[in-house]
Amino acid sequence: MSTETAAAAQVAAPPPAGWEEARSRVYAIGLAAALPAVDRALADADGHTLAEPLTTRTDLPAFPTSGVDGWAVRGDGPWRVVGRVLAGHTPDPLSDDGTTAEIATGAMVPEGTTAILRIEESTRPSDGLVAGTPRPGPEWREPGEEAYAGEELLPAGTPVDPAVIGLAASCGHDTLRVRRQPRAALLVFGDELLTAGPPGAGRVRDALGPTVPAWLRRYGCQVRPADVIGPVADTLPAHVAALRGALADADLVCTTGGTMHGPVDHLHPTLEALGADYVVNTVAVRPGFPMLLARLVGDDGRVRFVAGLPGNPQSAVVALVSLVAPLLAGLQGRPMPVLPQVTLAEPVPGRGDYTHLALVRVDRAAGTAHPVRHVGSAMLRGLAGADGFAVIGPGTGGEVGARVPVVPLPLTPGERSW
Incomplete structure (x- = not known):
């Protein structure tokens, strides 16, 4: 490509999507492709x-249920014992005043019962009659007390x-x-990556191959060890073959690195070769600007997605919380994640026209957020001690006392967010 052609391509490239706009866009397209019910x-x-919706098949409880161990009594005492009621059985009714049946917690209350006398508040003298004073108010749960059929x-x-x-x-x-849970795969790009041992001699350890699948599982995805592929050779044919193979089974393929246009960045040509359409191509956020999400429709009509995560580890996690999280919420038919608000206990700088996602530790009791150290886009130390990312909007700065949204880091599947 000539210098003039490259310059023209840069001019023609669309501006990056705003961070909030990108989240909304990927959620909507995920919801439109929501996975089938099983x-x-x-x-x-x-x-x-x-x-x-989850509905009840019966009243809850389905029958009057004793809340204590004691005596189901009818009328005034003392009472003559006529039976015993255990959980799991249908009792005979109490037909006469002055009668009682011993009853266990959770057992069905006999028809005709007017009160339940707690066992610890009863006496049974030598005449065999039960005596005591029932507490005011029923000691049993009524049918439908928790929910109606x-x-x-x-x-x-x-x-x-x-x-x-x-x-x-x-x-x-x-x-x-x-x-159905989304099936996900990961392609790790980069000949310079080591998959074992310490980094050195110009090669760095792959931190995203072990990391991204764990995050994806926390977002509700199925990721098998065989679904993590790489490092993929830095050639276009290798990228095309790897992505085509991963898309055969996966609903979502995440890739690491190669989202820019450097000499060995082959993701964009690979997406073009496979006929993908961009949903989002770069986001006005720091770190993580060169993230992307693309959509493909297979010959079988099934929609699949490719999330291009930047190669720097923290930037990749920013892409996960920014694009992958709302996409997966849509695919699973969940509501768009609502971001909790926190109060900044320390200042967090803005990033001009870009949204700044700043790693913070949250004091949940106080509702305050504190920025953490070691937060360069290639660093993971700060991430390991953080609870989420404070969202500092474009054109603003995070002053002490400001109320800002925070993107929580994902918890275990199904776990409620803080």
């Missing part, structure tokens, strides 16, 4: 996303975690209708 047994549903408890788009699984089981569900 049925999963409760034991296999953790980390998935509800594809339909058919009531919607959780909306579609709710991440499934152990609490949701337990609730579903209590409602009588054996399976849940959920979105």
